[in-house]
Amino acid sequence: MIRLLDATTHSVASYLDPPSYAIISHVWLFPEIIHTDIIDPSVPLSTFTNPSHPKRISAAKILNSCNTLVRLYNGRVKHLWLDTICIDKRDLTELSTAINTMYKWYKYAEVCFVYLADYPSPSVSDFTHSKWFTRGWTLQELIAPKSVLFFDASWNRIGDRDTLKSDLTARTSIPAEFLLGSRNVGWASVSCRMSWAAGRTVTVEEDIAYCLLGLFGVNMPLLYGEGAERAFRRLQEEIMRYSDDHSLFAWKSQNAGSFIRGPRGVDVLSSDSGLLAASPDYFASTREFKHAPSRENNRPFAVTNKGIYIDLYLQWYGHEGLYVASIECKHGPGHYLGIFLKCIDEETQQFWRARPEELVRVVASGRGQLRGIYVKPPDDLSFSRIA
Secondary structure, eight states: OEEEEETTTOOEEEESSOOSEEEEEOOOOSSOOOHHHHSOTTSOGGGGGSTTOTTHHHHHHHHHHHHHHHHHHTTSOOEEEOHHHHSOTTOHHHHHHHHHHHHHHHHHOSEEEEEOTTOOOTTSSOGGGSGGGGBSTHHHHHHSSSOEEEEOTTOOEEEETTTTHHHHHHHHOOOHHHHTTSSOGGGSOHHHHHHHHTTOBOSSTTHHHHTTTGGGTOOOOOOTTSOHHHHHHHHHHHHHHHOOOGGGGOOOOSOOOOEEEOGGGOEEETTOBOSSOSOGGGGTTOTTOEEOOOTTOOOOOEEEBTEEEEEEEEEEOOGGGEEEEEEEEESSTTEEEEEEEEEEETTTTEEEEEOTTOOEEEEGGGOOEEEEEEEOOOSSGGGGSOO
């Protein structure tokens, strides 16, 4: 079921088999008109346009969206989806369903209108300076729809995704083939897709993970209050259920830790971690990494209560008692990517990732011995939290 706004009557209704519709992608203003503001038909949307009303700017945005749809589509598309008014966020079940379904809604829309409220006019040279390009939720709104049109603050058309593809790729690092849909995003490695989200922000911290569900084709329950890092870790665990792409592990943390006395009396760096990243920002420089599985290492990996069980090629590094673990991921011909691991229990084959701010290149002919191991964070999870 999807809830849509009629562009002519300004009423909202729910549909199991929806008519053709457009979606509006925007950066939230405060205060916004929300679902509860418009469910009473005796209070028309025009009520909020009074110059003294605190939500007049939001009302103008909605009315201009409707007018633009009517003007451009002349009745062929009569409905709009706008997150502020088409989701009743008081109902947590509805909110969870909407977020898990949102990418599909965007994909089936006739068009996406991107409204850049902070881009004043076409005379300004670079529309990609808009805050819209820094937000987490707008990433899927740029990629999923079949057609995307950009508008300035006065609802003048800037261009569409096709004609603006060079500017969009330069700003977002998303290759044109994925932007324009000529190649399914599933063909991009996990690290590449994660890199598109690096540097983006959200208002509610857990949304930095939830806004990426559709981009990876996964679903998971929403647990607001769990924190950004735990939500992002759950996202990665869910990705592992469907993908064997080792580029998920090809990230670099943003801080080099200092040595501290860790669990079991072992010296660890305050940045030491498990195989999973704490934030999409850790993938900022990973868009060129490719999943490159070898025929010898094709066993599945999985989350267990001892950590992530995985087969990796290990080579003794020696310094600081570390191993270099070669993952099934390449950056350029002839070399695999490697991460540093520290063994914490030889008998149970438990390791954690050391020096996570580094990746190394490993020659394909010298990857070491293939071993099945468990990789987990240090017992005190605060060691791996983002500063």
